[in-house]
Amino acid sequence: MKNSRTVSLALTACLALAASASAKIKVAASLPDLASIAAYVGGDEVEVFSIAKANANPHFVEVLPSYMIKVSRVAVYLKSGLALDQWADAIIEGSRNSNILVEDCSIEAGGAPGISVLDKPAGKVDASMGDVHPQGNPHYWLDPANGPVIAAHARAALSKADPAHATLYAANEKRFDEEIAKRNQDWHAKLAPLKGTAVVTYHSSWAYFAKAFELRIVGYVEPFPGIPPTAKHLQELVDKIKAEKAKVLIQEPYYGDSDPKFLERQTGIKVFRFTPSCEGIGAGDYFKHFDIMTAGLAGAGG
Amino acid sequence: MRFHAFFPMQFYAFMTALMTALVPLPVKAGVANPDISAIGQVLGGYTDDVASADAEEPTLKLGEAEFVFDAYLNPFIKGAFILSGGEDGFALEEGYASVVKGLPWGLALKAGKYRLGFGKINSIHPHALPFIEPPRSARSLLFGEEGFNETAAQVSCLLPTPGDWASTLSGDVIEGKAFHEGQEGTRLGGLGRWANDFLLGERGALETGVSGATGVDNLDRGSRAWLVGADLKAKFYLEGSSQLTLQAEGIFAYTHIPDTTAGTHAAEDRQGFYGFCDYRYHTQWNGGLLYEQWQREGATNMTDRAFRVFAGYAVLEESTLLRLAYEHFLPEGGDPVNTVSLQLLFSMGPHKAHQF
Structure with missing residues (x-):
């Protein structure tokens, strides 16, 4: 009797642990930078991964079925937008995940601001100009001042996917903004x-x-x-x-x-x-x- | 009376079409033209094949061109049309609609005419291959130059798998015409594929697949043909943008060969395979080797072989490619055939994602 109670307690503990582990909000991001910021804003409540790797050209990511299966399990996908990660559409589509929340971090939406885009071409854009992005230069995460914009998008998407922890995400976003402002001073000084x-x-x-x-x-x-x-x-x-x-x-x-x-x-x-x-x-x-x-x-x- | 009843209907239909064309429709937000891409090619060649009309003469011709139109029809369904042809006219190579979102259990649906997902190479358009022509073995065992391309309806499912393992199961009901080309009438056939994809750490990916298809190859006798295939593709992402691709595919075909003079209808088993490696140096250069062998149709005791060396150069970026290939073809019991091919491939339109 005592043994069976111990076993059932152990099982309950295991299930609780498993439930708490699986309760994490899964987040996919096109770029490691977006994933890193989402990890900061989401804290212990999220599990993130990035499709593109730091040392690979983010313009050309091969659409692998293994990425699709990973994205099929996520609640949130953070896109960099501005036509950089067009490959993300094929991955999201191939994931057949109808419940996924796709957040484009470059545009103003859902209370999150947009990026002040640089190098936006005027007039007709064609291949005689090279591989120009018609909506402007998409490498915006390389300005630390755009970190908070990405954080705001991560917070907005996570809060929609997991409203129970919206307060935590907002607090983490504020902490991120404060930390980057402080660090930005050091980087500028250097x-x-x-x-x-x-x-x-x-x-x-x-x-x-x-x-x-x-x-x-x-x-x-x-x-x-x-x-x-x-x-x-x-x-x-x-x-x-x-x-x-x-x-x-x-x-x-x-x-x-x-x-x-x-x-x-x-x-x-x-x-x-x-x-x-x-x-x-x-x-x-x-x-x-x-x-x-x-x-x-x-x-x-x- | 019948004429009078018919005429107004035609008239109204014509007037409606005319009014639709003349009266500008209100612009709806978010409605846009489909993505349009065009791919053209110029081919040069030299062969010592005595069976060729151009044996030992250099040739230059415009190869097959392709126009691709694709767009979302609504938030859940995508459509695509692919026209291919050349100076003598164009034909609809593919035209299909796919339900890509909104279905439960990882399901997707596709219906229309398309290059069927038998094996790894059949569904890929030749311009997307690292060499100029598809392997001879695949052309011999999978219905010739145009490949296994039919009207079909497909259900596919992404199976629930752990980690990075992606497992896709698909089944198609096919028109079945490829099995009984040239005969009166049609009889439906079927196709199935199970593909498994894995990440090999941070720098590699592997896909393995098995496929099977069946159809009636003689409508009078009701004899059934079978195709079975297994394929493997591995890609390794090296320093910079360099890549190494290894791919192999084996096909087994069970068909029937009618002999009208002898009045027989003999069953025939044939098999063949190809394997190639392609090394891509940064994004501009590629080079590789291909070997293949297959049993000849109607003479399964004869095994033909071919060996190819190929190279490619993207002039500036991927929209303009120069490709060179040398093939040494060894038909059993015949003289070897040497062919050199040169291709200029040019494409315009939106850059689509690179599929594995």
């Missing part, structure tokens, strides 16, 4: 010597980062977005780097090294390889990414 410095970037991923830290982008390794450089373009860029006295070239790790190294040899410009997204999806990983980038660039001012 990069203060670089203010106004001429920089070159491989792709137009760094427009928001440059604006945030008052760096001056004077050229791109790509002649047009998504188009590999020609010899003529590289020679023109060498002249520009020399004329503008550009000291920094920022390159994503998924592009080849040869062209940046050529520019380095020709001009002495220093090449920095940064992933455009944070390496992890934990609550503090979004901050760590800026720690790494600002620490890396800090010495380039001298």
